[in-house]
Amino acid sequence: MKFSIAVMPGDGIGNEVVPEGLKVLKRAIEVSGEPVELDLTDYDVGASRWHETGETITDDELESLRKHDAIFFGACGDPSVPSGVLERGVILKMRFGLSHAVNLRPSKLFSGVTSPLANPGEIDFVVVREGTEGSYTGMGGSVRTDTPYEVATEVSVNTWYGVERAVRDAFERAQARNKKLTYVHKHNVMVHAGHLWRRVVEKVGAEFPEVTFNYEHTDACTIYMVTDPSRYDVIVTDNLFGDILTDLAAAVTGGIGLAASGNLNVEGTAPSLFEPIHGSAPDIAGQQIADPTASILSGALMASHLGLDVVAKSIETAVEADLADRDGTKRSTAEVGDAIAARLG
Amino acid sequence: MKFSIAVMPGDGIGNEVVPEGLKVLKRAIEVSGEPVELDLTDYDVGASRWHETGETITDDELESLRKHDAIFFGACGDPSVPSGVLERGVILKMRFGLSHAVNLRPSKLFSGVTSPLANPGEIDFVVVREGTEGSYTGMGGSVRTDTPYEVATEVSVNTWYGVERAVRDAFERAQARNKKLTYVHKHNVMVHAGHLWRRVVEKVGAEFPEVTFNYEHTDACTIYMVTDPSRYDVIVTDNLFGDILTDLAAAVTGGIGLAASGNLNVEGTAPSLFEPIHGSAPDIAGQQIADPTASILSGALMASHLGLDVVAKSIETAVEADLADRDGTKRSTAEVGDAIAARLG
Ligand SMILES: CC(C)[C@H](C(=O)O)[C@@H](O)C(=O)O
Ligand SMILES: CC(C)[C@H](C(=O)O)[C@@H](O)C(=O)O
Numbered sequence: 001m002k003f004s005i006a007v008m009p010g011d012g013i014g015n016e017v018v019p020e021g022l023k024v025l026k027r028a029i030e031v032s033g034e035p036v037e038l039d040l041t042d043y044d045v046g047a048s049r050w051h052e053t054g055e056t057i058t059d060d061e062l063e064s065l066r067k068h069d070a071i072f073f074g075a076c077g078d079p080s081v082p083s084g085v086l087e088r089g090v091i092l093k094m095r096f097g098l099s100h101a102v103n104l105r106p107s108k109l110f111s112g113v114t115s116p117l118a119n120p121g122e123i124d125f126v127v128v129r130e131g132t133e134g135s136y137t138g139m140g141g142s143v144r145t146d147t148p149y150e151v152a153t154e155v156s157v158n159t160w161y162g163v164e165r166a167v168r169d170a171f172e173r174a175q176a177r178n179k180k181l182t183y184v185h186k187h188n189v190m191v192h193a194g195h196l197w198r199r200v201v202e203k204v205g206a207e208f209p210e211v212t213f214n215y216e217h218t219d220a221c222t223i224y225m226v227t228d229p230s231r232y233d234v235i236v237t238d239n240l241f242g243d244i245l246t247d248l249a250a251a252v253t254g255g256i257g258l259a260a261s262g263n264l265n266v267e268g269t270a271p272s273l274f275e276p277i278h279g280s281a282p283d284i285a286g287q288q289i290a291d292p293t294a295s296i297l298s299g300a301l302m303a304s305h306l307g308l309d310v311v312a313k314s315i316e317t318a319v320e321a322d323l324a325d326r327d328g329t330k331r332s333t334a335e336v337g338d339a340i341a342a343r344l345g
Numbered sequence: 346m347k348f349s350i351a352v353m354p355g356d357g358i359g360n361e362v363v364p365e366g367l368k369v370l371k372r373a374i375e376v377s378g379e380p381v382e383l384d385l386t387d388y389d390v391g392a393s394r395w396h397e398t399g400e401t402i403t404d405d406e407l408e409s410l411r412k413h414d415a416i417f418f419g420a421c422g423d424p425s426v427p428s429g430v431l432e433r434g435v436i437l438k439m440r441f442g443l444s445h446a447v448n449l450r451p452s453k454l455f456s457g458v459t460s461p462l463a464n465p466g467e468i469d470f471v472v473v474r475e476g477t478e479g480s481y482t483g484m485g486g487s488v489r490t491d492t493p494y495e496v497a498t499e500v501s502v503n504t505w506y507g508v509e510r511a512v513r514d515a516f517e518r519a520q521a522r523n524k525k526l527t528y529v530h531k532h533n534v535m536v537h538a539g540h541l542w543r544r545v546v547e548k549v550g551a552e553f554p555e556v557t558f559n560y561e562h563t564d565a566c567t568i569y570m571v572t573d574p575s576r577y578d579v580i581v582t583d584n585l586f587g588d589i590l591t592d593l594a595a596a597v598t599g600g601i602g603l604a605a606s607g608n609l610n611v612e613g614t615a616p617s618l619f620e621p622i623h624g625s626a627p628d629i630a631g632q633q634i635a636d637p638t639a640s641i642l643s644g645a646l647m648a649s650h651l652g653l654d655v656v657a658k659s660i661e662t663a664v665e666a667d668l669a670d671r672d673g674t675k676r677s678t679a680e681v682g683d684a685i686a687a688r689l690g
Contacts, residue, residue, distance in 0.1 A: 077533060083543075084536035092534070116571045118463040135480075135501070140537045150505040152541040156480070160495040186585070188422060189437070191429035192485045196497040198428075219592035226461045226571060226596045240531070244589060247564035251571045 002037045003306055006068040006271070011046045011086065012280025013290035013333075014074020020337030021072065021295035024318070025303060027341040028311045036308060041068065045090045047078035056089025062097045066270050070302050071098075073275035074295065079282050088138060091275075095131050098270035100263035101165045103129035103239070104301070105246040105277060107229075112324035113254035117226060123253050125232035126177075128170035129242025131263055133162040134193075136239045158193040158238070163200045169266050170236035171208045180233035181205075181213040184221045184241055197238070222248060229253075246277055257291030258323075260298040262305060274302040288332040293319060296340055318343040347382045348651055351413040351616070356391045356431065357625025358635035358678075359419020365682030366417065366640035369663070370648060372686040373656045381653065386413065390435045392423035401434025407442045411615050415647050416443075418620035419640065424627050433483060436620075440476050443615035445608035446510045448474035448584070449646070450591040450622060452574075457669035458599035462571060468598050470577035471522075473515035474587025476608055478507040479538075481584045503538040503583070508545045514611055515581035516553045525578035526550075526558040529566045529586055542583070567593060574598075595622055602636030603668075605643040607650060619647040633677040638664060641685055663688040 009018040022040070029036045043065075045057055057065075065071060076091040077083075094100070109115055109123035135156040142152035167183070174181040183201045187194025198215070205213050216224070218241045224231060225248050237245060250259035256278040263273040276294030284290055297319055304312035322340045331339065354363040367385070374381045388410075390402055402410075410416060421436040422428075439445070454460055454468035480501040487497035512528070519526040528546045532539025543560070550558050561569070563586045569576060570593050582590060595604035601623040608618040621639030629635055642664055649657035667685045676684065 083533045083539070087533040088536065116463060117461055119461070135531075136534055138536070140501070140535075142537045142541060144505075145541075146544055148505050148509075150541055152503045152537040154501040154503075154535045154538045156485070156499040156501070158497045158499075160489075160493050164493075186480075186588070188428045188432040189481055189585075189588075190485075190499045191433065191483070192487045192497040193499045194428070196487060196490075196495055199491055219589050222567065222589055222593040223596040223601065226593070227600075240534075241589075243531070243534075244564050244567055244586075248567040248571070248593070251568040255572075256568065 001035060002039055003069045004039045004041065004067065006043055006065055006071040007040050008043045008045050008071065009074040010076050010090065010280065011078045012075055012282045012285035014076070014280055016285070016288060016290050016333045017276060017292040017295035018072065018074040020292035020333060021299040023337050024296045024315055024341050024344070025299035025311070027344050028303070028315050029308070031344045032311050032314065034308065034310065047081045047086060050081055050086065056086060057093050062093065065094070065098065068271045070271050070306060071273040072299070072302060073273050075276065075278065075280035077280045092136060092138070094273055095263055098273070099265050099267065100131040100273060101162065101266045102169045102264040103131035103242060104262040104264055105129060105242070105249070105259065107246070107249040107253050107259070109253045110258070110320055110323045112326060113258065115252055115254055117252055120252060121230040123229045125229070126173060126234055127242055127246050127249060128166055128173065128234060128236045129246060130163060130166040130237070130239050133157050133159060134239035156190070156193055156240070158196050160196065160200060163197055164204060165266055167200050167204045167236055170234050171204055171211055174211045174234040175208055178233040179211045181211055182216055182232055182235050183213060184216050184218050184235055184237040184245065186218050186241070188217065193238070218245070221245060225249060225252060250277055256294065258293045258297070260294050260301050262298070262301045264305070272305055274298040274305070288334060290333050292333050292337050293323070296337065314344055346380060347384055348414045349384045349386065349412065351388055351410055351416040352385050353388045353390050353416065354419040355421050355435065355625065356423045357420055357627045357630035359421070359625055361630070361633060361635050361678045362621060362637040362640035363417065363419040365637035365678060366644040368682050369641045369660055369686045369689070370644035370656070372689050373648070373660050374653070376689045377656050377659065379653065379655065392426045392431060395426055395431065401431060402438050407438065410439070410443065413616045415616050415651060416618040417644070417647060418618050420621065420623065420625035422625045437481060437483070439618055440608055443618070444610050444612065445476040445618060446507065446611045447514045447609040448476035448587060449607040449609055450474060450587070450594070450604065452591070452594040452598050452604070454598040455603070455665055455668045457671060458603065460597055460599055462597055465597060466575040468574045470574070471518060471579055472587055472591050472594060473511055473518065473579060473581045474591060475508060475511040475582070475584050478502050478504060479584035501535070501538055501585070503541050505541065505545060508542055509549060510611055512545050512549045512581055515579050516549055516556055519556045519579040520553055523578040524556045526556055527561055527577055527580050528558060529561050529563050529580055529582040529590065531563050531586070533562065538583070563590070566590060570594060570597060591622055601639065603638045603642070605639050605646050607643070607646045609650070617650055619643040619650070633679060635678050637678050637682050638668070641682065659689055
């Protein structure tokens with residue numbers, strides 16, 4: 001079996017964590033004894049390319065990405081580039097162009113990991129964040145820009161089609177997990193989009209009689225995230241709320257250094273993308289101090305997506321073991337990768 | 346001195362906490378010895394009125410509200426009314442109609458109060474949430490509603506004028522406090538609105554050379570809120586981000602039972618409104634178990650807004666003393682109000 005993987009370290013610590021994610025993935029495949037080969041193709045999508053050529057991901061590259069089985073991504077964004085250029089031109093261009101309908105973000109407090117919460121309890125839920133709509137479309141603009149009369153708009157676009165595919169995925173996950181779904185929005189204020197979400201959830205929910213679902217306002221959800229995160233099994237929410245809530249969820253489960261994600265094309269029409277949820281962290285980039293765990297766990301999500309469940313499971317087990325043994329000793333990015341790889345047998 | 350106050354308990358626990366807020370305010374005025382009289386006018390804006398008459402706040406009422414010196418509000422929303430009807434028809438109608446440019450939300454961890462954080466440190470900041478724009482305008486709509494082809498939009502509207510008055514207020518507060526301002530947005534994704542915010546902050550910031558300011562993405566801010574909330578002095582952000590961040594801030598400082606807010610007309614063209622940031626909490630309404638502290642502290646914010654600084658200070662001191670002495674004994678809503686009033690001397 002041969003899988004073709006597009007590799008994109010991107011910016012900042014992306015360049016340090018992606019090699020560790022790949023190191024552990026390759027080792028896990030080797031150890032599994034499965035006849036799997038990875039065919040890696042590098043794509044340069046970082047800030048330096050933009051400075052040299054003015055390019056982010058080109059339309060041709062987006063097309064050529066389609067021939068891969070998956071994309072392994074690092075991080076996006078650099079202070080030397082105007083805010084939004086790389087984010088919109090790279091990561092969002094792929095999420096939209098490759099129909100990454102579901103942005104999947106597991107949140108689990110692994111044993112041995114310290115939460116900033118005094119009484120975290122057991123935390124183990126997944127967030128299904130809609131990935132192709134909402135406030136992320138880029139629609140809107142500004143007039144009388146940079147004058148006292150400027151008006152700038154952002155249009156959140158929500159379609160039954162887009163919301164339904166995320167909601168359906170979330171119900172399927174809840175059905176396979178603990179049968180509890182929480183949908184999060186702000187339908188008391190954003191009534192147009194909020195009521196669409198509500199109707200879709202109710203309609204799709206009727207097909208899953210075993211799954212109970214409830215609604216929470218986004219603001220209320222942030223409260224429960226710090227006072228009672230154990231209540232959650234599967235959360236489904238829109239793109240912007242999901243962005244905010246998953247960073248908070250990562251924080252209460254020990255930090256964004258540990259949080260992996262998958263941008264899933266649920267219809268199988270283009271490759272899915274796997275990345276840590278942390279950003280490029282320019283403040284700590286280039287020092288080999290970034291924690292590569294999120295990238296390594298993203299490798300496990302990618303393996304599972306490719307049907308390599310044994311490989312995925314072994315990576316998770318190695319990560320859990322490493323986390324349980326962490327005692328505060330400082331290790332470099334590569335040392336963490338080596339240690340986790342070494343646990344694979 | 347006579348102040349004319351519009352009193353609106355609203356829905357749910359609003360009816361239980363507002364009387365306590367007023368009880369403590371009246372007692373604090375009495376004790377202060379200042380020749381202040383409160384002239385209270387009740388406004389019925391709750392769910393039951395809507396059921397009987399179909400009305401929320403009418404345009405006539407909005408006009409008549411203008412003659413008051415301030416509005417003392419409880420909470421808004423009831424499950425028996427379609428989501429959004431009371432929120433948009435009451436609280437947002439006032440925020441927009443009376444130009445409540447700044448939604449001011451102090452966040453302080455009082456001594457004796459338990460935070461859900463293991464190491465909260467000292468937390469004492471204020472959030473200046475823009476109150477009249479962003480995703481709260483209600484602009485947008487839906488087509489092909491309730492079909493598989495539905496499209497629903499929400500338009501976030503941002504103007505230089507609206508952003509500037511909130512940002513200026515925030516800089517003034519930072520100047521009077523610890524001279525540190527954090528502006529929070531998501532300008533790597535919402536580039537139109539985000540860049541407007543950035544330009545306004547830089548322009549207004551130049552007038553406050555003593556105040557240092559920095560930028561954080563909203564998602565990153567939720568992380569710091571649980572890992573390092575002591576970093577904040579003044580936060581300024583848009584309406585939706587502010588809604589979310591202030592509930593989280595309330596949670597880490599001991600819960601929304603304690604968090605007060607002021608909806609301020611900074612130009613003095615209409616009365617400001619003071620309310621707890623918690624909602625109507627229908628699940629616990631009518632049982633006299635809601636904590637009235639947030640309403641009582643909202644009374645202090647209102648007193649301070651009316652120039653009654655001694656009254657405001659004495660309420661805060663009484664609340665702090667009560668909080669420091671709480672030992673988990675259950676008290677009714679009225680008992681908490683009585684206890685705080687009794688501490689006023
Ligand atoms: C880098 C940025 C565009 C991105 C987002 O906002 O979605 C990031 O915060 C994330 O959560 O993956
Ligand atoms: C009730 C609701 C409209 C309101 C808001 O979203 O602003 C509330 O959550 C608040 O924060 O005051």
